[in-house]
Amino acid sequence: MQMHAVLGLGKQSRARLSRVLRNTKGTLTVGQAADILDLPSTQAAKLLARWAEQGWLSRVRRGLYVPVPLEARTADVALEDAWAIADQLFDPCYIGGWSAAEHWGFTEQIFRTVLVITSRKPRNRRPVIKGTAFVVRSVSNKSFFGTKSVWRGRVKVDVSDPTKTVLDMLADPKLGGGLRPTADVLGAYLKSKYIDRALLITYADRLRNGAAIKRLGFLLERIAPQEKGLIADCRARIKKGNVKLDPSLPPERLVTAWGLWVPKKWIGDTR
DSSP: OOOOBOOOOOHHHHHHHHHHHHTSBSBEEHHHHHHHHTOOHHHHHHHHHHHHHHTSEEEEETTEEEEOOTTOSBSOOOOSOHHHHHHHHHOSEEEOHHHHHHHTTOOOOOOSEEEEEESSOOSOSSOEETTEEEEEEEOOGGGOOSEEEEEETTEEEEEEOHHHHHHHHHHOGGGGTSHHHHHHHHHHHHTSTTOOHHHHHHHHHHHTOHHHHHHHHHHHHHHOTTOHHHHHHHHHTOOSSOEESSTTSOOOEEETTTTEEEOGGGTTTOO
């Protein structure tokens, strides 16, 4: 990776850079710089490229930059906040899955990747940007509900709310890092201040994901059998057809009560 030392700026250039940074939040684009400085886009692009070459900005991708902290000795810096960058790169999007579970305190696992859920279909679904790895999952527009806006520095970023975080992982266990972590997150949710049984069912109805309902009911019988009302709500919503408890695990036995193909290790005493 090419290293750039931070170089000095002339009076006019310093004033322009200060103006741009005052009027942006964490990231800046060519379009923003052009509007702030009242310059043609081509001239603004050259100006940002020059500042990046001098070490005052760090290029994230074409046309997108982040400021370099004053204490940094080079422009080759790690992302200060990956969530804010994700919002710029994949909008419309929200932070979900294991990243949201970590945010809400549902897991003690430390994930080195940021999980982003978007309606876009990017070519690269596992980009690594300035040392930060992202996993990008595409969903339909119907899944864009149940989010909260949180402040990351001066930037507002959408993250799935506690209930939607759990439901998204039940709909696709890969978003939780697998079925076992997903079950652990569900257990943590049920014991947390965020638990909202009615909202969980409301979200499930809205998402219209039969597999999520079946997985929820099955897991509740295993880890929270006292949740009889929730289990009954799930059972009342079961539709025909069989699905895998975890698409990544072998379907070794059919649990007909839930219409789930389940690996032997998940059977236990559940029928």
